[in-house]
Amino acid sequence: MVESEAHKKYEFKRTLEALRDKHGRGTELISLYIPHDKQVHEVSSQLREEFGQASNIKSRVTRQNVTGAIESLLSRLKLIPKAPVNGVVIFCGAVDIGANKTDMLTFIIEPPEPIVSYKYHCDSSFLLTPLEDMLHEKQTYGLMVLDRREATVGLLRGKHIEEMAHLTSTVPGKQRKGGQSAHRFQQLRLIAINDFYTKIADAASEVFVAIDPKEFMGVFIGGPSPTKEEFESGAYLHHEIQKKILGLFDVAYTDESGLYELFDKLGEALQDLDVVKEKKYMERFLKELVNDSGLASYGEEQVRKNLEMGSVDTLLLSDELRKVRITIKCGNCSNEEKKTITKKAGEEYQPGNCTKCGSGMKIAESVDIVEELSTVADQMSTNTAFISNDFEEGNQLMTAFGGIGAILRYKTGI
Numbered sequence: 001m002v003e004s005e006a007h008k009k010y011e012f013k014r015t016l017e018a019l020r021d022k023h024g025r026g027t028e029l030i031s032l033y034i035p036h037d038k039q040v041h042e043v044s045s046q047l048r049e050e051f052g053q054a055s056n057i058k059s060r061v062t063r064q065n066v067t068g069a070i071e072s073l074l075s076r077l078k079l080i081p082k083a084p085v086n087g088v089v090i091f092c093g094a095v096d097i098g099a100n101k102t103d104m105l106t107f108i109i110e111p112p113e114p115i116v117s118y119k120y121h122c123d124s125s126f127l128l129t130p131l132e133d134m135l136h137e138k139q140t141y142g143l144m145v146l147d148r149r150e151a152t153v154g155l156l157r158g159k160h161i162e163e164m165a166h167l168t169s170t171v172p173g174k175q176r177k178g179g180q181s182a183h184r185f186q187q188l189r190l191i192a193i194n195d196f197y198t199k200i201a202d203a204a205s206e207v208f209v210a211i212d213p214k215e216f217m218g219v220f221i222g223g224p225s226p227t228k229e230e231f232e233s234g235a236y237l238h239h240e241i242q243k244k245i246l247g248l249f250d251v252a253y254t255d256e257s258g259l260y261e262l263f264d265k266l267g268e269a270l271q272d273l274d275v276v277k278e279k280k281y282m283e284r285f286l287k288e289l290v291n292d293s294g295l296a297s298y299g300e301e302q303v304r305k306n307l308e309m310g311s312v313d314t315l316l317l318s319d320e321l322r323k324v325r326i327t328i329k330c331g332n333c334s335n336e337e338k339k340t341i342t343k344k345a346g347e348e349y350q351p352g353n354c355t356k357c358g359s360g361m362k363i364a365e366s367v368d369i370v371e372e373l374s375t376v377a378d379q380m381s382t383n384t385a386f387i388s389n390d391f392e393e394g395n396q397l398m399t400a401f402g403g404i405g406a407i408l409r410y411k412t413g414i
Ligand code: ZN
Pocket: 330, 331, 332, 333, 334, 335, 354, 355, 356, 357, 358, 359
């Protein structure tokens, strides 16, 4: 099964969320970050040193928990001859599971991005910030400000602006000198403008093409009118970059300060872009509902039916959805039921008694509903979109539609 980037990101987010909930009684949860180039045997010998030092811990319980965790880590490391490309993170420790009990748990994570530095960290919770930082947007935008005399090309990463190229032209002003024919003057001027636009485009394309396409979100162009419009419609940029022009903005300056002026005007455009895809899906979904076209479906049961029929084009799942699909089986007869339950921390589901023979039922299988539905979606070549709560329509999916919706390929009446 090929997992989409969105799905991987979602899963990573959920893993971090689960780890965030784990706590130790004392400073006894160990977080071990091993970069790719760190020798695993070095890590092991450092851990043995830590093991020796742990004998100084005063509290008997904490001491036992820390040494226990280190022992567990050492045995895990034996199975890892070399850290993977992005390194590996191991979380281990006696996690508080309530009712005055702890449980020695180990989590091994291969991060989506390389780990930069080795870390051995012992605390009452796991150290997650280096992984959480990986969730932050790595989006890069191209910025250009230009008029017929000057142009500046820059990059916007996060909130940081970097000037990458600055160009000036020899395009003559509008006033011709005496003695020149008006026609000839105009012709030369147009040629000079065209040459300058080509120079700007070449410089900008070189900068933008070098950026990882996965991170390169698009280009914003600033400048006075009609220069920037002329530049855009002339398609001077590399065709891949030209396709990624996201908007034109009126900007007075065309030097480095113009990049900041442009950035100030982007505010709203950028915020929108982060959720622009999700927003489009939700708008489409709501439009189909309002128009009563029969091309939108919601509710777990209805969407599941549509999914299994293969009629779903895009499955919409709120990333706030916290439900589990369980299969319960009777220990006596062959009765089997499937149910969806809401996950509550520290609460165990009691399956109750068999409706056929009255014997006790047992949970045979338990799977996160997001995993369950998106797996069916993959089998049916249905696109899955994870919808965040960060915008009005996204919030609506969770509150008004139970977190599950679908845009259909054709009408099914379900
Ligand atoms: Zn039964």
